[in-house]
Amino acid sequence: MARQATGAARRVVVAAEAPRDEKFNARRIELAEAALETLGELGFARTSLREIAQNSAFTHGVFHYYFSDKLDLICCCVRHYKAKCVTRYDEVVTSAQSRDELTEGFLGKLAETLQNEARMHRLWYDLRAQAMFEPAFRKDVLEIDKSLEAMIWRIASRYAELGGKRPASSPAALYALLDGLFQSALLRHLANDETAVPDLLAEVRRLLPTIC
Amino acid sequence: MARQATGAARRVVVAAEAPRDEKFNARRIELAEAALETLGELGFARTSLREIAQNSAFTHGVFHYYFSDKLDLICCCVRHYKAKCVTRYDEVVTSAQSRDELTEGFLGKLAETLQNEARMHRLWYDLRAQAMFEPAFRKDVLEIDKSLEAMIWRIASRYAELGGKRPASSPAALYALLDGLFQSALLRHLANDETAVPDLLAEVRRLLPTIC
DNA sequence: AATAATTTTGGACAGTCGTCAAGATGGCTG
DNA sequence: CAGCCATCTTGACGACTGTCCAAAATTATT
Numbered sequence A, B: 001m002a003r004q005a006t007g008a009a010r011r012v013v014v015a016a017e018a019p020r021d022e023k024f025n026a027r028r029i030e031l032a033e034a035a036l037e038t039l040g041e042l043g044f045a046r047t048s049l050r051e052i053a054q055n056s057a058f059t060h061g062v063f064h065y066y067f068s069d070k071l072d073l074i075c076c077c078v079r080h081y082k083a084k085c086v087t088r089y090d091e092v093v094t095s096a097q098s099r100d101e102l103t104e105g106f107l108g109k110l111a112e113t114l115q116n117e118a119r120m121h122r123l124w125y126d127l128r129a130q131a132m133f134e135p136a137f138r139k140d141v142l143e144i145d146k147s148l149e150a151m152i153w154r155i156a157s158r159y160a161e162l163g164g165k166r167p168a169s170s171p172a173a174l175y176a177l178l179d180g181l182f183q184s185a186l187l188r189h190l191a192n193d194e195t196a197v198p199d200l201l202a203e204v205r206r207l208l209p210t211i212c
Numbered sequence C: 001a002a003t004a005a006t007t008t009t010g011g012a013c014a015g016t017c018g019t020c021a022a023g024a025t026g027g028c029t030g
Numbered sequence D: 001c002a003g004c005c006a007t008c009t010t011g012a013c014g015a016c017t018g019t020c021c022a023a024a025a026t027t028a029t030t
Helices: A015-042 A049-054 A060-066 A070-085 A090-095 A099-116 A118-130 A135-162 A171-190 A196-211 B015-042 B049-054 B060-066 B070-085 B090-095 B099-116 B118-130 B135-162 B171-190 B196-211
Strands: none
Touching: A015 A049, A015 A060, A015 A070, A015 A118, A049 A060, A070 A118, A070 A135, A090 A099, A090 A135, A099 A118, A099 A135, A099 A171, A099 A196, A118 A135, A118 A171, A118 B118, A135 A171, A135 B171, A171 A196, A171 B135, A171 B171, A171 B196, A196 B171, B015 B049, B015 B060, B015 B070, B015 B118, B049 B060, B070 B118, B070 B135, B090 B099, B090 B135, B099 B118, B099 B135, B099 B171, B099 B196, B118 B135, B118 B171, B135 B171, B171 B196
8 A cells, every 4th residue: 555645644653664654754855855946936836746846856756655735745845944944043042152242143144044045935935925825834834933933032032131131022023023024125135126135134233232 | 909908008198098098997996806806815826817707797808808917917906905005094193192092093903904804915915925936026016015114104103203202113123013913913813813813902002102 | 870999708729737546666575 | 586565657637727819799989
């Protein structure tokens, strides 16, 4: 019997099958990473499984073998990508010994992300919007959103701590603010607005002391 | 010769044709409003011209007669809808005679919007995300974004004025904050989270005095 | 009333989509 | 070696897409 590709069915495995299961999962991630290339380029709506396959070393049948359907694939993709995302600032947060150091480290990473990973991030915003229409996306999206909020909160807490203060805002408001700024800057950056990145940096630099 | 449906070509009309032109434009808006019903239900990607036509009193051919293509139609739709949006709070802003009055009026409209026009707003977020991939959307989206920022700024300015202060934040940051909060609340509301609306109201109520 | 222009209709077209299943491949076990 | 099983390939299927067009219906103009 062919292995079920649906996440729900795959969770019930006996211990003996665990290594096989891990191999299966590793392959899923391999495919997801290949798919992310095309998804980041075209967005969710315009991307077909065939297009994904053509831009990768795999055939379109393999994707159907490892994923129950298109939604399953895309959920796996964004989940995998965002798992890396939420650790992006951790090194900066733990190593910074002063507010200035943290500020510069944070802003540096922020600019780097905006410029080098614009395609991946627009995919995230695409998916978050799709989740408003497609219930199948909601659970994953809400979960990722929560973890991003926590990521921002770690930065703010550390920043406040280094100044001997407490964050003057709720985690939700802080995340909304930074996410909103980032989203706007991303759109402008993608529209070839040269001032998008410096404007974002200046705004955040100005904002940080006022909210923590 | 059939009339060109592209916006660019239609702008060159002699004065005598102006009334005909207005009739043409009125029909466009009529069609756009019909299309918004389906677009708000299904989102940009899932909506086909045929589906729009079936859920309306028109045939799919008419849409091609009045719009050069799908993008043209959708741009017209969101433009039309957002033109109404940006005036939503104007009455509250001009009539409010105290901070409390403005706060309550604003929050009331905010809650009403979130609950009654959730479908239209998720379409806006959908389109804004699509603009990151589709250059044809960018001009309109950036323009609408600017006008929404101005709308928020009018509220904040008036709020500050009623308190004898000045807004302690930039227009961009303020809009990012409120837009981020609204977007998050909208997603939760659509996911049947009962606390989404009250949470948003509480957060904004708490935030207003701190930023103005 | 007759003619011309505009608007509307609904079907045809070529293409793409997700899905599926029958068969090929290759490693592993008995 | 033979049989088995997970993995992968390939082509086909029906449904759906945006676009286009020729003809019909409607409206405006002479």
